[in-house]
Amino acid sequence: MPPARFQPGQLLPVAGQVRRHGGRRREAPEGAGAGEQPPEAVAGRGAPGHRGAEGRVRGKTLAPQRKREAIRRMCELTSISERRACRLAGISRDAFRHAPTPTPATQTLSARLVELAQARRRFGYRRLHDLLRPEFPQVNHKKIYRLYREAKLSVRRRKKAKFPAAQRQPLRPARHPNEVISMDFVFDQLASGRRIKCLTVADDFTHECVDIAVDHGISGAYVVRVLEQIACFRGYPRAVRTDNGPEFTSRAVDSPQFNAR
The missing domain is CATH 1.10.10 (Arc Repressor Mutant, subunit A)
Incomplete structure (x- = not known):
């Protein structure tokens, strides 16, 4: 066997020079023991915003245009100078006075x-x-x-038109056939799940069902066509009684050409 490189007597002085505290091992630090891991921090993100050096949560950074508006408000409402307002807003005075020119x-x-x-x-x-x-x-x-x-091109939302409440009149009963007819909608559903719309027309005096128009969609022009078909074999009634649905208040139903008949 080859001889050892160092003798036992030569290792002790070297170990004494390398180790600190007189060759004694340092005590384990207080807290987690040997083999124990320190507890991890709670997972999850912090509050929204930017944290400064002191850990305080700050608000989100404003856009340059909003900063200019804030500086103008500060100078108008307080006695603060423009230089200090720009420093508080985090924008230079040159950037405040000269807005960017579009390309x-x-x-x-x-x-x-x-x-x-x-x-x-x-x-x-x-x-x-x-x-x-x-x-x-x-x-x-x-x-x-x-x-x-x-450019301030935002589309204004249409407001629902408010009509003045008309004075209610007592409901006059019909005294003759084809004097007043009533129209209303009834809804149903097919086996396939598709809805159908039924326009029912009845005579108020005879309680006769004059017509029933069935379709998937019935508009105001559709209502006018149904009334014209009824007028072909019964003549036009003196009055038509309906509710305020969109089909009965459309331009086609309120047209002077149709009302003149």
Whole structure:
């Protein structure tokens, strides 16, 4: 066997020089013992926002345009200087005083967007983006929305028309046949699950079922055609009694040409 490289007497001085604290091992730190893992932190994300060095949750960063508006409000409502307001908002004074100038491509896109919005007044920014996609394929819907808001092209929601409440009249009974007829809808469902719509027409004096029109959809023009078919063999009644459904209050039913008959 080859002789050992170091003798036992030579290892002790070396170990004494390498180990600290006089050759004694250090005590284990307090807390988790040997073989035990420290408890992990609770999983999950923190509160939304940005955390500073002190751990305090801050609000989300505002856009440059919102920062400019906040600086103007601070200068108007308080005695704070513009320099300090810009420092608090995190924006330079040069960026506050000089708004970014849109590029020629953005100006062309904005002009085209305004042109389409004026031609299609009830279109929102998503449908306008579909129209602009063939001309500007590289522009996404977010930029269209930003230009849409800057140009103040938001479509106003239509309010439901409020009509003045008419004075109620007593219901006059019919005294002769074909004097007053009543019309109403009845709904049913087929075995396939598709709904059907039935327009029932009855004479108020004789209680006769004049006609029943069945279809999947009945509009105001459909109602006018049914009345004209009834008039071919009975003549036009003096009055028609209905509710305020959209089919009976449409332009086709309220047209002067039909009411004159």
